[in-house]
Amino acid sequence: MKSFFGAAAFVLAAILLWTGVARADGSGDPKAVKQEDGKYYDKDGNPTYNVKPDGTVDWYTYSGFIRYHSECHVCHGPDGLGSSYAPALADSLKTIGYTDFLSIVANGRKNVNTANENVMPAFGTSKNVMCVIDDIYVYLRARANNAVGRGRPEKHDDKPKSAAEAQDACFGTQ
Amino acid sequence: MRYVSLPLGTCIGMLAALAAGHVYADSDLDKAAQNPNNWAMPSLTYDAQRYSTLKQINTGNVGKLQVAWTFSTGVLRGHEGAPLVIGNVMYVHTPFPNNVFALDLNNDGKILWKYEPKQDPNVIPVMCCDTVNRGLSYGAGKIFLYQADTTLVALDAKTGKVAWTAKNGDPTKAQTGTSAPFVIKDKVLVGISGGEFGVQCHVTAYDINTGKQVWRAFSEGPDDQILVDPEKTTALGKPIGKDSSIKTWQGDQWKIGGGCTWGWMAYDPQLNLVYYGSGNPSTWNPKQRPGDNKWSMTIWARNPDTGMAKWVYQMTPHDEWDYDGVNEMILTDQQINGRQRKLLTHFDRNGLGYTLDRETGELLVAQKYDPKVNWTTGVDMNKNSPTYGRPTVVSQYSTDQNGEDHNTKGICPAALGSKDEQPAAYSPETQLFYVPTNHVCMDYEPFKVSYTAGQPYVGATLSMYPPPGDSNMGNFIAWDGKTGKIVWSDPELFSVWSGALATAGGVVFYGTLEGYLKAVDAKTGKELYKFKTPSGIIGNVMTYMHNGKQYIAVLSGVGGWAGIGLAAGLTDPHAGLGAVGGYAALSNYTALGGQLTVFALP
Numbered sequence: 001m002k003s004f005f006g007a008a009a010f011v012l013a014a015i016l017l018w019t020g021v022a023r024a025d026g027s028g029d030p031k032a033v034k035q036e037d038g039k040y041y042d043k044d045g046n047p048t049y050n051v052k053p054d055g056t057v058d059w060y061t062y063s064g065f066i067r068y069h070s071e072c073h074v075c076h077g078p079d080g081l082g083s084s085y086a087p088a089l090a091d092s093l094k095t096i097g098y099t100d101f102l103s104i105v106a107n108g109r110k111n112v113n114t115a116n117e118n119v120m121p122a123f124g125t126s127k128n129v130m131c132v133i134d135d136i137y138v139y140l141r142a143r144a145n146n147a148v149g150r151g152r153p154e155k156h157d158d159k160p161k162s163a164a165e166a167q168d169a170c171f172g173t174q
Numbered sequence: 175m176r177y178v179s180l181p182l183g184t185c186i187g188m189l190a191a192l193a194a195g196h197v198y199a200d201s202d203l204d205k206a207a208q209n210p211n212n213w214a215m216p217s218l219t220y221d222a223q224r225y226s227t228l229k230q231i232n233t234g235n236v237g238k239l240q241v242a243w244t245f246s247t248g249v250l251r252g253h254e255g256a257p258l259v260i261g262n263v264m265y266v267h268t269p270f271p272n273n274v275f276a277l278d279l280n281n282d283g284k285i286l287w288k289y290e291p292k293q294d295p296n297v298i299p300v301m302c303c304d305t306v307n308r309g310l311s312y313g314a315g316k317i318f319l320y321q322a323d324t325t326l327v328a329l330d331a332k333t334g335k336v337a338w339t340a341k342n343g344d345p346t347k348a349q350t351g352t353s354a355p356f357v358i359k360d361k362v363l364v365g366i367s368g369g370e371f372g373v374q375c376h377v378t379a380y381d382i383n384t385g386k387q388v389w390r391a392f393s394e395g396p397d398d399q400i401l402v403d404p405e406k407t408t409a410l411g412k413p414i415g416k417d418s419s420i421k422t423w424q425g426d427q428w429k430i431g432g433g434c435t436w437g438w439m440a441y442d443p444q445l446n447l448v449y450y451g452s453g454n455p456s457t458w459n460p461k462q463r464p465g466d467n468k469w470s471m472t473i474w475a476r477n478p479d480t481g482m483a484k485w486v487y488q489m490t491p492h493d494e495w496d497y498d499g500v501n502e503m504i505l506t507d508q509q510i511n512g513r514q515r516k517l518l519t520h521f522d523r524n525g526l527g528y529t530l531d532r533e534t535g536e537l538l539v540a541q542k543y544d545p546k547v548n549w550t551t552g553v554d555m556n557k558n559s560p561t562y563g564r565p566t567v568v569s570q571y572s573t574d575q576n577g578e579d580h581n582t583k584g585i586c587p588a589a590l591g592s593k594d595e596q597p598a599a600y601s602p603e604t605q606l607f608y609v610p611t612n613h614v615c616m617d618y619e620p621f622k623v624s625y626t627a628g629q630p631y632v633g634a635t636l637s638m639y640p641p642p643g644d645s646n647m648g649n650f651i652a653w654d655g656k657t658g659k660i661v662w663s664d665p666e667l668f669s670v671w672s673g674a675l676a677t678a679g680g681v682v683f684y685g686t687l688e689g690y691l692k693a694v695d696a697k698t699g700k701e702l703y704k705f706k707t708p709s710g711i712i713g714n715v716m717t718y719m720h721n722g723k724q725y726i727a728v729l730s731g732v733g734g735w736a737g738i739g740l741a742a743g744l745t746d747p748h749a750g751l752g753a754v755g756g757y758a759a760l761s762n763y764t765a766l767g768g769q770l771t772v773f774a775l776p
Contacts, residue, residue: 125629
């Protein structure tokens with residue numbers, strides 16, 4: 001009896017694991033395991049999102065929505081869902097990891113051949129993007145994992161002091 | 175002003191005009207434009223009415239229209255503008271890389287020559303809203319193309335060989351070209367793009383034969399840069415005075431001021447005035463640029479020989495919503511209050527349809543051409559009021575008053591406006607304007623951004639959605655410019671993003687974002703014909719006659735700002751958590767394409 005229940009429990013756990021309780025995107029398991037003043041990290045130290053059961057998102061996810069819709073929306077469409085010519089980043093981040101994401105945004109991307117002329121600019125020198133690049137990453141990561149739906153998140157944590165300080169230092173503002 | 179057969183009196187009038195110094199140095203374009211079988215300039219005629227006198231196709235037979243022939247441009251991306259037809263040759267342009275084809279209409283569209291510019295693809299990422307091009311111009315035996323990298327090219331119309339080139343701007347500073355050049359007498363005029371990149375934009379005139387720069391007029395800056403005369407240039411009848419632009423900007427902000435000139439132009443040969451509009455001031459964050467930001471969002475009337483401005487009118491002082499003023503200026507002669515007037519009608523992004531006296535710049539009508547427009551209660555039309563000519567801003571929808579890092583909700587229209595560059599048409603038979611409109615609202619949140627040359631300088635977050643209670647994102651309307659009233663309105667699922675065409679056959683044509691070419695009755699708006707082309711239409715419908723047969727043609731190829739904002743579909747941000755679905759997604763109706771479809775009666 002014991003072994004039967006043990007086996008059943010094992011199978012049940014395996015099924016739970018398979019059916020997506022543990023997700024994975026380009027950076028691996030997005031589950032937040034560490035938190036530093038409102039900024040969340042996964043087990044590999046990559047920035048990640050945190051969504052409370054009532055839908056409240058962490059500050060960086062909310063900030064990422066704002067910044068994405070200022071800097072990226074013009075090509076990549078609303079809510080990371082793509083345009084007629086730029087890919088849906090909510091899909092792309094299912095396979096692109098954090099370091100590759102940083103590299104593509106900083107250096108740009110060229111896809112020029114006889115059928116296609118798709119060029120993404122290099123944002124490496126743009127403070128408006130690079131100072132908030134983790135915010136944008138975290139938001140898109142949440143979208144890729146369907147942790148956050150379309151549109152502006154209704155509820156979010158307050159802006160942490162360290163976020164304000166980091167932005168001021170990066171932008172060079174008071 | 176319309177190029178129809180000239181009675182004797184007009185010939186004498188023209189001789190008198192010649193004597194007065196209006197030398198028509200380019201009779202080549204004039205001759206070509208006078209022939210109603212041709213489509214010799216981007217808007218068919220200088221008055222930009224997009225009205226063809228061809229009437230072989232009419233309300234009785236348009237239902238029988240068939241595809242006559244087609245041509246693939248070989249390029250995918252948004253296809254704006256329309257081809258030219260002069261004689262037996264059709265000239266087709268494409269989005270980046272901006273190829274040009276000369277097609278032989280006597281030979282089923284065989285390619286006589288093609289021009290394939292070699293441009294640095296690094297210009298692509300600094301084009302804010304897709305790599306579109308709004309078309310070619312013709313004059314002095316040459317075809318003019320304005321490339322994305324701001325090179326203005328003159329091609330021999332017969333051979334396609336480059337006659338001259340001129341560099342109008344610097345793409346490394348995010349200055350780009352998307353508009354159609356405009357030929358007036360011995361000059362070619364071009365604007366420039368970069369309003370989302372902090373470019374100080376301008377209009378430049380080049381010599382049609384040599385490509386040498388003749389004059390350049392900026393949209394903001396000191397008087398000698400913007401080419402105004404403080405005493406003679408007027409706004410609403412009053413001289414604009416010294417430093418009218420720079421005193422409405424803080425410090426040096428005018429140097430990254432925007433006011434870009436990527437739209438359409440019109441010309442009155444009798445008054446010798448060229449008309450165009452300037453776009454949004456940089457940034458999208460109004461708190462970062464206090465002042466009226468003149469002369470962004472302005473209708474300009476300039477002398478094309480010297481560039482000097484005769485009059486100006488700023489429609490949206492201190493813009494808070496990105497309502498560029500670059501849409502087309504349509505010139506008509508109509509009666510207002512029993513008096514025949516020379517008019518200019520303009521359907522602005524801000525949702526107001528303006529009618530002005532094009533000789534003096536007097537404001538006659540300013541009314542909403544979409545009933546849901548809400549950021550303003552209207553324009554002060556009282557000539558004695560200190561705020562004469564200014565729109566009254568509704569505080570609830572003022573992104574400036576609500577401030578930075580605050581989400582201003584429910585503003586109508588959205589930044590893409592009640593109408594964007596897609597041009598309207600006018601029929602002198604019905605005296606109605608036929609206007610392709612957007613029916614979309616937005617939430618807008620400004621925030622601080624820093625400027626780096628060549629990088630986006632935006633500073634606002636947008637969410638767009640149809641007005642509450644409506645599911646249609648567009649309407650095709652008929653508008654009476656004398657009274658400022660909508661006469662009829664055909665709803666469309668998506669924004670109507672094509673240019674309209676009116677004809678003497680009593681038919682009006684437009685294209686939809688799903689890809690339908692549609693024909694409607696000019697009097698009633700009743701749909702008479704539709705055909706699904708291969709991809710969404712953001713081009714302008716045109717017509718021409720060849721070997722006694724009338725043709726209707728339009729470019730298909732979804733893109734432009736419609737392809738960005740509408741591809742994934744809009745959602746209602748105020749529907750609350752758990753709201754089901756959103757609005758129709760354009761990507762469920764069409765994919766990329768690049769084709770010219772030409773229609774005719776069987």
